[in-house]
Amino acid sequence: MRHLILSAAIPALLMGACATAQAQQHAEYSDPPVMIPREAPPHFPRDLTPAGVAAADDHLALEQVDGAEAMAFVAAENRKSLATLTGDPRYETFRAEAEAILTATDRIPSPSFLGDGIANFWQDAANPKGVWRRTTLASYRTATPRWETLLDIDALSKAEGKDWVFKGADCLAPDDARCLIMLSDGGKDAVVVREFDIPTKRFVDSGFNLPEGKHRIEWLDRDTLLVATDFGAGTLTESGYPFIVKTLKRGQTLAQATEVYRGEQSDGGYGVSPTVYRDRDGKVTAVIITRPLDTFRSETWILANDGKAQKLNLPERVGVHGVIDGRLVFSPDQAWRFDGQDYRAGSLLALPLGVLGDPRLDIAIGRDSAVIFQPTPRQALQDVAVLSDTVVAAVTDNVAGALMRFRTEGAGWAAAPIAVPANLAVGLGDSSKSRGVVFVSTQGFLVPPTLSLAAANAATLTTLKSAPAKFDASRDVTEQYEATSTDGTKIPYFITRPRDMKLDGSNPTIMLGYGGFQVSLNPAYKPEMGKLWLERGGVFVQANIRGGGEFGPDWHQAALKENRQRAFDDFAAVARDLEQRGVTSPRRLGIYGRSNGGVLTSVSITQHPELFNAAVIESPLVDMLRYQELPAGASWIGEYGDPRIPADAAFIARYSAYQQLRPGAAYPRVYLTTNTRDDRVHPGHARKFAARLGDLGYDHLYYEDTAGGHSNDADPVANARRWARHYVYLSQQLMD
Secondary structure (H helix, E strand, O other): OEEEEOOOOOOOOOOOOOOHHHHHHHHOOOOOOOEOOOOOOOOOOOEOOHHHHHHOOOOHHHHOOOOHHHHHHHHHHHHHHHHHHOOOOOHHHHHHHHHHHHOOOOOOOOEEEEOOEEEEEEOOOOOOOOEEEEEOHHHHOOOOOOOEEEEEHHHHHHHHOOOEEEEEEEEOOOOOOEEEEEEEEOOOOOEEEEEEEOOOOEEOOOOOEEEEEOOEEEEEEOOEEEEEOOOOOOOEOOOOOEOEEEEEEOOOOHHHOEEEEEOOOOOOOOOOEEEEEEOOOOOEEEEEEEEEOOOOOEEEEEEOOOOOEEEOOOOOOEEEEEEEOOEEEEEEOOOEEEOOEEEOOOOEEEEEHHHHHOOOOOOOOOHHHHEEEOOOOOEEEEEEEEOOOOEEEEEEEOOEEEEEEEEEEOOEEEEEEEEOOOOOEEEEEEEEOOOOEEEEEEEOOOOOOEEEEEEOOOOEOEEEEEOOOOOOOOOEEEEEEEEEOOOOOEEEEEEEEEOOOOOOOOOOEEEEOOOOOOOOOOOOOOHHHHHHOHHHOOEEEEEOOEOEOOOOHHHHHOOOHHHOHHHHHHHHHHHHHHHHOOOOOHHHEEEEEEOHHHHHHHHHHHHOHHHOOEEEEEOOOOOOOOHHHOOOHHHHHHHHOOOOOHHHHHHHHOOOHHHHOOOOOOOOOEEEEEEOOOOOOOOHHHHHHHHHHHHOOOOEEEEEEOOOOOOOOOOHHHHHHHHHHHHHHHHHHHOO
C-alpha cells in the first residue's frame, strides 16, 4: 500500500460542534467559578465558566465562518491591509521572487513509490493546482525524467467547476493499480474520496466514492475498505472526528457497511484510525486500530481474522511504526514497564504481537530482543521506516541529524550508521518493503535539499537529486547557541546571519518558534526566506523551545497544560539572549509563528511587548478560553487543557492572548493572517484578535485569504503572494 498525503508537515496541529451532553457535564462547575484578578483587562470575563467567557465576548459573530458581519469585517480589514502591504514598492519584487522559487521547474520532485515506478504530485506556474504523475525509477534518476500524467487537477477543477485541491492518494499493494484519491474543496482538511484506476487513468465507474468528510480510510483488499467517517447522527466526537470503524464492501453504501470497532463519542484526539500493515508481497500482517483518548493518549487494538478487535497491552502514549517478522515496532512516549522490564520514553522497541495481545503467553522476551534503539538525553527519534528485515531510523543529537539501520543479530538488535553529511537535518520519505529502500532527504539552513535512497544493506546513501541554490548563501553562516530559560533550562537555537555582521544590536532579525505537539523544528532550507530576507542582510533565528520534540517526549511534555508557560518563557529567553549577544535589539526583532505557533507569538506579544517590534501571527489560536468550542479545537485538550474545568481555565486564562489584550500597552503593529477555508484552526481566532486590537485603538494589519485551507498548499502562485505580504510587513517593521 502506497500513501501520498499532502497535508502540511507536520504537523504540526491536527484539529466540531460540541457534543451537548459532554459539554454540559464540563460546564456544570462543582467548584466556585474562577474569578478575575484585579489587574485583569476590562473585557476579561467576570468568571471563567463557559457562559461567563461567552458573555464577555463582544465578537462572537466573527466565529460564523461565512456570516454577514464576519465577511464584512474581513472585507474591510483586507482592503486596509492590502493597501499597506501590496502598495509597498517592495511587494511586486518579493512576489515575483517568491513565485519564481515556488514554481521553479528545477525543484526536486517529491517522490513516492507506485507499483514498479515513482509517483509525484507537481505544481508550477502552468499547473498551479497540479498534476499527479509517474515515471520509472531509472528515468527519475536522470536530469529530465519522462513523466506520464495520471490526473490533472487543473483540468478536473475546470471540468467540474470546483476549487479542487489534491490531498493525496492511497494505493493498494502490491501492484498499486487501484488508488483512493482525496480531493479537498478549497484546501480544507475535509475531503471527498474517489477510486481511481491507474492503468486506464480514469476514476472507476461505480467505484468507491465517499462524500466530504474527515475520513480515516484504508484498503483491506481490492473490494473492501476500512472506513472511519461520519456515519450519521451521533457518530462523530465533540471535535468532529469519527469514533467508529466499519468495513465497506464494493457496491455498498456507508449505511450498509459492517461495524468492526467502536470507541466512544466522548473520545478526544483526531478520531479512531485503522492502519493496515503488509509484507513485501502485499499480504496483510496486521490491522491496527488506534482509539485516541485525548490528543496524545490512545488505546491500540488489533483486528483479528475473525473480525473481532483485541486490545494490545501498549502504553497510552505510543507511536506505532510497523510490523517486522511478527513483531510490532513502536515507540513509547512515556516510561513503560512490561514483562518485568523497564523501557525509557522515546525508545524504539519491537515485541511479538501475540505477547502484546496476551502477556500470559509463555514466550521468553529479553530486553535485548525488545530494544532496537534507546536515545541519550540529547537524542530524539524523528522518523522510522520498517522494511522487510531492517528498521531505518532518523535521529537527532542536539538537533543535528543522523541515520541508523538496525537488524536482528542473535538475541538482540545490531545497529549500524548510514553515512550522512554532518550538521544537517535528516528526514525519511516513502519506503518500499519490496525494494528494501527508503527515500532520505538532507538539508540545512544554507544547504539546499539532497534526495537519496537508503538501502537496507548499505552503509552509504545513493544520491538521486540535489536541488540548486535559490539564494546567495556565500556571505552567511549558521551557528547554534543556548539561552537560559527562567527555570535554568538550556534552550538551543540556531542563528543564520551574515558572516561579517556587527554585534551592535542593529540587525533586522526574524525569530521562528513552535513549541507544541512534539513537533521538532530541525534545520531546513527555506528558499523564500533566504531570497527575500537573508539576501537583504536579515538574520534568521530558529528556537528549539520546550513543547517540541527536539529532545524526545520529555521535552514535549515539559510544556503541557499547566506548564505551558515554560514554552513562552523559553522563547522570551532566546529573545533576551539575542539582545545580550548584540545580534539584535527589540526595535529590530520580529517573530513568526503559525497554528500552534500562533499561540506562541500572540502570547509573546501580550506578555513581552518590550522584546519585539513585529509579529506575523498566522492561522493562530488566540482565544484559548473558547478554543474547544471552535472546530476542531476539542481535539487538542491533551495539549492545552480543558477550559470547561475550573482548574484548567485558571491557568489557561493567564496566557490566553485574546482575553489578555489590554489598553495602554506598547504592542507593536502586528500582522494577523488566516484563511476562510481553514477547517483545522478556525478563522474566528484571528478575526477576534484583530477586532479586539482595533477596539483598543492599536494599529494592526489583518488579511484573510479565501482559499487554501490550513496548509496553504492549494496554489503556489497564491502562496507566493502570501510570502510577499509576510516579508513586506517584516521589512516595514524591522528594516525601515
